Amino acid sequence: MSVKPALPLKERMKHAIADETLIAAVKKTTDRLEGGKLSSSEALGNWEEWRKQGSRIRSHVVEHLDYYLGQLIENVKKRGGHVHIADSAKEAVDIFLRITREKNAKSVIKSKSMVSEEVHVNKALEDIGVEVIESDLGEYIIQLFGEAPSHIIVPAIHKNRYQIKDKFNEISGENLTEDTPTLTAFARRQLRKAFLQADIGVSGCNFAIAETGSIVMFTNEGNGRMVTTLPPVHVAFMGMERLIPSFEDLETFVNLLPRSATGQKITTYVSVINGARQEGDLDGAQEFHLIIVDNGRSKILGDEEFQEVLNCIRCGACLNVCPVYRHIGGHAYGDVYPGPIGAVLTPLLRDDMETWGDLPYASSLCGACTEACPVRIPLHDMLVRHRARYVKLGLAPKWEQMAFKAWSKTFARPGRYKLSMKAARLMVPFMARDGFIEKGPLNMMGWTHARHFPSPAKQSFREQWSKLSGELKGGGDHE
Amino acid sequence: MKASLFITCLADSFYPNVGESTVRLLDRLGVQVDFPEGQTCCGQPAFNSGYRDEAKEVAKTMIEAFEQSEYVVGPSGSCVGMIHEYYPLLFEGDRKWEDRALKFVKKSYELTQFIVNVVGKTYLGARLDKTVTYHPSCHAMRMMGIKHEPLELLKNVQGLQLVDLPFAEDCCGFGGTFAVKMHEVSAAMVAEKAQHVLETKAEILCGTDMGCLMNIGGRLRYEGAPVRVMHVAEVLWEGVREGVKA
Ligand code: SF4
Numbered sequence: 236m237s238v239k240p241a242l243p244l245k246e247r248m249k250h251a252i253a254d255e256t257l258i259a260a261v262k263k264t265t266d267r268l269e270g271g272k273l274s275s276s277e278a279l280g281n282w283e284e285w286r287k288q289g290s291r292i293r294s295h296v297v298e299h300l301d302y303y304l305g306q307l308i309e310n311v312k313k314r315g316g317h318v319h320i321a322d323s324a325k326e327a328v329d330i331f332l333r334i335t336r337e338k339n340a341k342s343v344i345k346s347k348s349m350v351s352e353e354v355h356v357n358k359a360l361e362d363i364g365v366e367v368i369e370s371d372l373g374e375y376i377i378q379l380f381g382e383a384p385s386h387i388i389v390p391a392i393h394k395n396r397y398q399i400k401d402k403f404n405e406i407s408g409e410n411l412t413e414d415t416p417t418l419t420a421f422a423r424r425q426l427r428k429a430f431l432q433a434d435i436g437v438s439g440c441n442f443a444i445a446e447t448g449s450i451v452m453f454t455n456e457g458n459g460r461m462v463t464t465l466p467p468v469h470v471a472f473m474g475m476e477r478l479i480p481s482f483e484d485l486e487t488f489v490n491l492l493p494r495s496a497t498g499q500k501i502t503t504y505v506s507v508i509n510g511a512r513q514e515g516d517l518d519g520a521q522e523f524h525l526i527i528v529d530n531g532r533s534k535i536l537g538d539e540e541f542q543e544v545l546n547c548i549r550c551g552a553c554l555n556v557c558p559v560y561r562h563i564g565g566h567a568y569g570d571v572y573p574g575p576i577g578a579v580l581t582p583l584l585r586d587d588m589e590t591w592g593d594l595p596y597a598s599s600l601c602g603a604c605t606e607a608c609p610v611r612i613p614l615h616d617m618l619v620r621h622r623a624r625y626v627k628l629g630l631a632p633k634w635e636q637m638a639f640k641a642w643s644k645t646f647a648r649p650g651r652y653k654l655s656m657k658a659a660r661l662m663v664p665f666m667a668r669d670g671f672i673e674k675g676p677l678n679m680m681g682w683t684h685a686r687h688f689p690s691p692a693k694q695s696f697r698e699q700w701s702k703l704s705g706e707l708k709g710g711g712d713h714e
Numbered sequence: 715m716k717a718s719l720f721i722t723c724l725a726d727s728f729y730p731n732v733g734e735s736t737v738r739l740l741d742r743l744g745v746q747v748d749f750p751e752g753q754t755c756c757g758q759p760a761f762n763s764g765y766r767d768e769a770k771e772v773a774k775t776m777i778e779a780f781e782q783s784e785y786v787v788g789p790s791g792s793c794v795g796m797i798h799e800y801y802p803l804l805f806e807g808d809r810k811w812e813d814r815a816l817k818f819v820k821k822s823y824e825l826t827q828f829i830v831n832v833v834g835k836t837y838l839g840a841r842l843d844k845t846v847t848y849h850p851s852c853h854a855m856r857m858m859g860i861k862h863e864p865l866e867l868l869k870n871v872q873g874l875q876l877v878d879l880p881f882a883e884d885c886c887g888f889g890g891t892f893a894v895k896m897h898e899v900s901a902a903m904v905a906e907k908a909q910h911v912l913e914t915k916a917e918i919l920c921g922t923d924m925g926c927l928m929n930i931g932g933r934l935r936y937e938g939a940p941v942r943v944m945h946v947a948e949v950l951w952e953g954v955r956e957g958v959k960a
Contacts, residue, residue: 245896252898287766319838562902597896599903600762601887622764631764639760643768646723646754648774656727671935681897686904686932689728696721696730700749703734707741 240569244593247409251563261564265555268656269499272552279490280426287493290611293546294604296478298671303445303478310448314510316523324354328527331356334524335365339469340434341509346462347371349549350472350528353571367430370458372422385573387551388496436462440473442488446481453492453502463508469520475532476545491609495550529585540620544579546610553604553614559597575604575614582621592630595621656695663690716746718780722790723755724924732924735951736789736825743833752779758796763891770804775817786822789947791854792923794824799857825947826863826922836866840953841960843873847916851923852885864922864946871953880910888929908933911941918942920949
């Protein structure tokens with residue numbers, strides 16, 4: 236799908252870096268989450284073993300996706316649920332709109348779902364005059380601001396409490412204070428009404444269990460339970476790959492997901508939903524729909540270099556440790572999925588390297604994301620793989636292509652390398668002061684804006700070698 | 715024991731003193747060091763930017779240059795990491811080069827790893843009365859798994875006071891071409907790192923990679939901060955010289 240961000244990457248990044256409130260809020264929260272993750276994963280013991288197990292289960296499912304999807308669909312239907320497969324974002328929205336019309340729904344309440352965000356359900360509903368309310372506190376807040384989430388787990392990570400208080404007061408005309416209990420109590424008052432009024436409840440799906448046809452949701456606010464039980468109709472959006480084989484496998488992810496996401500040993504609620512209300516059940520929706528969304532995922536299947544990205548459980552751990560994310564926040568990534576996972580996933584899901592292929596360059600390749608990922612996706616390797624494709628497609632800037640060609644020709648010939656290094660050294664005295672270049676020409680500008688650059692040594696190491704080797708006890712050989 | 719120095723292109727041109735310290739340290743440990751002049755660069759700048767063919771051409775120069783070496787030792791976790799992580803990939807299925815590449819990988823070591831794990835020494839008879847803080851470079855730490863080696867060597871320098879760097883494992887924002895391509899974020903990252911270094915009040919910042927140290931050092935100098943920035947090899951060698959004097 237050709238969706239284009241409003242501004243180019245570099246511009247988006249520049250804006251974000253300049254927004255001090257945003258960056259301070261993001262840093263504060265990611266620090267807390269990262270710290271929590273470290274201590275809770277340590278407390279579990281054997282973290283690496285759990286990660287391996289998680290990765291094994293997810294890889295197995297993704298390799299046999301057809302089989303498990305078939306099993307899931309069968310089991311959901313057995314329990315009276317309706318299953319819909321959406322190839323594209325548009326199809327997913329159309330399916331949902333159809334259900335909305337059939338039910339003559341006026342009001343929809345949602346619990347957090349990245350996939351519904353990915354296919355842009357809210358906008359479509361608003362366009363046909365259906366009221367949509369996000370019931371996750373973070374989502375609720377940014378919905379009021381008319382913004383998109385900027386973190387997978389903490390959508391309003393970029394807002395501080397003062398901004399939130401002002402917004403709440405603005406919509407209600409009240410005079411709230413900025414302390415957490417007051418703010419959450421206000422949101423709760425608003426949302427309670429909405430839960431009871433809604434015709435349809437929409438949820439995401441952290442995992443679908445193939446063997447039982449269940450939907451599993453990890454939540455902290457209890458809103459997930461209300462959304463899936465109070466309104467008469469429950470619709471769950473699920474990314475096509477979010478499956479695990481059996482109930483037993485859930486243990487691994489009960490351990491991995493909350494710890495990686497928020498540093499909790501377990502979330503407040505782990506809900507397992509087995510379709511609609513059955514006879515004798517005390518609660519539950521009367522009708523259950525599962526919308527399984529492909530939207531680019533099946534294209535990643537069979538792509539050796541990237542298939543593993545489908546193992547992702549959307550925990551957000553890679554965002555929390557990513558130094559780039561921490562300095563630019565989520566919106567600068569330009570699409571639904573921010574941070575390292577976004578930089579890997581967006582070009583694939585969008586299937587448009589021309590527009591999104593520069594995202595993987597927004598990383599210093601420090602590897603913190605790979606280290607943090609609970610299902611061991613080699614994110615930093617994938618970033619480099621993307622770059623290699625970008626270059627192969629001829630999308631890199633022309634000057635850069637020429638520069639690396641020239642670089643390769645020079646550095647593949649030691650003689651030429653020596654000469655060119657010498658030439659470079661001859662130019663430096665014109666620019667340097669006390670052994671440093673404080674303002675460089677053209678491309679050095681980026682560097683010297685914020686730091687000084689050392690001037691090359693008067694004599695390179697190789698030029699010093701013969702003298703040095705003569706002084707060694709072991710008497711290094713000349714070559 | 716014989717080892718060849720892999721100087722890295724950055725140290726060759728900008729920090730020959732790192733090469734000299736490395737060589738003298740190894741020499742003192744009884745390692746016979748040579749310097750194959752056919753070497754240029756590990757190819758990382760091109761590889762990480764997505765230019766694999768270009769990187770591969772340069773990588774061949776390296777394999778050839780060190781074909782005769784028993785061990786290859788370089789003062790950079792990042793460059794040696796490039797060899798370990800990506801040479802097997804670059805030459806996969808290349809009948810002429812694959813074996814040669816894998817042999818090269820097997821005998822390549824980062825300096826502190828080589829001293830601690832291969833030579834088997836941590837005490838070098840060094841003395842340096844300074845406060846030092848250590849930045850663990852991302853590639854050394856995460857690609858090469860170098861965690862305790864440099865610290866052990868530093869802890870065995872008499873008089874040296876090692877102070878913890880806050881948020882030590884955060885990237886300094888260098889990332890090779892990243893520092894130029896995405897210079898705004900890179901600048902924000904290095905500013906934060908420099909801030910943390912200053913908080914330690916250490917006299918010396920040291921690390922295992924000149925790329926990161928060039929970045930952080932460049933920022934510290936930009937801010938006019940009087941912190942000496944040194945490679946671990948330089949700290950150790952200066953310590954050895956002081957130790958001999960004492
Ligand atoms: S890539 Fe890994 S760390 Fe990032 S969101 Fe997915 S599972 Fe979590």
